[in-house]
Amino acid sequence: TRAEHLPLVLVSAPAGTGKTSLVAEWARGQDDIGWITFEAGDTAFWSLVFEALSRMGLEVPTPDRGVTGCLGRQRLASLAEAVARAPRRLTLVLDGLELASLELGREIDLLLRHALGRLRLVMVGRVDPVLPLYRYRLTDTLLEIRAADIAFTDEEASWLLRRSGAKLSTASVHDLNRRTRGWAAGLRFAALALASQTDPEQAAATVVAQANDINEYLIGEVLDAQ
Numbered sequence: 001t002r003a004e005h006l007p008l009v010l011v012s013a014p015a016g017t018g019k020t021s022l023v024a025e026w027a028r029g030q031d032d033i034g035w036i037t038f039e040a041g042d043t044a045f046w047s048l049v050f051e052a053l054s055r056m057g058l059e060v061p062t063p064d065r066g067v068t069g070c071l072g073r074q075r076l077a078s079l080a081e082a083v084a085r086a087p088r089r090l091t092l093v094l095d096g097l098e099l100a101s102l103e104l105g106r107e108i109d110l111l112l113r114h115a116l117g118r119l120r121l122v123m124v125g126r127v128d129p130v131l132p133l134y135r136y137r138l139t140d141t142l143l144e145i146r147a148a149d150i151a152f153t154d155e156e157a158s159w160l161l162r163r164s165g166a167k168l169s170t171a172s173v174h175d176l177n178r179r180t181r182g183w184a185a186g187l188r189f190a191a192l193a194l195a196s197q198t199d200p201e202q203a204a205a206t207v208v209a210q211a212n213d214i215n216e217y218l219i220g221e222v223l224d225a226q
Contacts, residue, residue: 003143007112008136009122010129013147015221016185019124020095022150032056032088038096045104046071049092050079058086070103080114091120099129109135151182164191172204189213 003009011019027033034052042048050060060082071079083090099105109131112119123129136142152160154170157177161168168176180186190207197203 003120003122005117006141006143007115007117007120008131008141009120009143009145010133011122011124011145011150012126012128013145013150014126014183016183017147018150018184021184022145023093023095023122023124027093030091033091033093035093035095036097038094038098043069045097052092053083053090056090058082058090070101071107076107076110077114080111083111083119084114084116086118089118089120091122093122093124095124097123097125097129098127099123099125099131102130105130105132150184152177152180152184152187153182157182157187160187161191161194164188164195166191166194166197166200168194168200168204172201176204176207186214 011023013019027035034056036048036052038048053060060079099108108121108129112121133142154174154177157180158168158170158173161173161176176190177187180190190204192213193207194200194203197207
């Protein structure tokens with residue numbers, strides 16, 4: 001609800017915290033929303049934006065599929081004008097965009113500021129984008145959702161464990177959730193491991209350290225990326 005009239009929403013948290021799941025659940029109840037998923041090595045940012053806006057019914061000025069890097073002042077102004085004339089507010093979810101280019105960040109900022117409130121960006125990623133976030137904080141036009149906001153509470157962790165077939169005492173759930181710090185992927189792997197245990201209470205004390213799935217996940221999703 002806080003994001004209803006804001007131009008920028010930032011969901012920034014480490015791997016496996018449920019960022020995409022959270023935003024996808026929210027997006028199902030929204031109108032006029034486009035979703036762009038970025039993969040490693042994607043460079044045609046503006047081409048993907050043009051395509052997404054076009055699918056949403058916006059007549060974009062130059063839907064050039066070959067645009068890589070920055071858009072340029074003239075085409076950026078034309079795009080901002082087209083968005084500002086849109087009969088309704090549009091929302092774009094940028095999932096997995098690792099925005100590290102200062103020049104591209106400036107163009108995105110210019111588009112948001114010149115779209116006259118007709119565009120909302122929801123940026124989902126593991127690191128903060130290179131945008132002048134301080135400006136949006138200063139004007140209270142930014143909603144930030146971080147790892148602490150989407151970390152599982154003990155109650156949520158208990159619900160997840162029960163659904164996976166692992167029933168633990170309140171104290172064991174608290175201890176497990178404390179050691180995982182509410183990390184969704186870690187809790188899910190722990191739940192799967194505990195479900196097959198004859199004595200999940202006893203196994204709960206060591207399941208995080210001994211879960212190979214957690215180690216493989218961290219290697220594949222975190223260490224390899226470094």
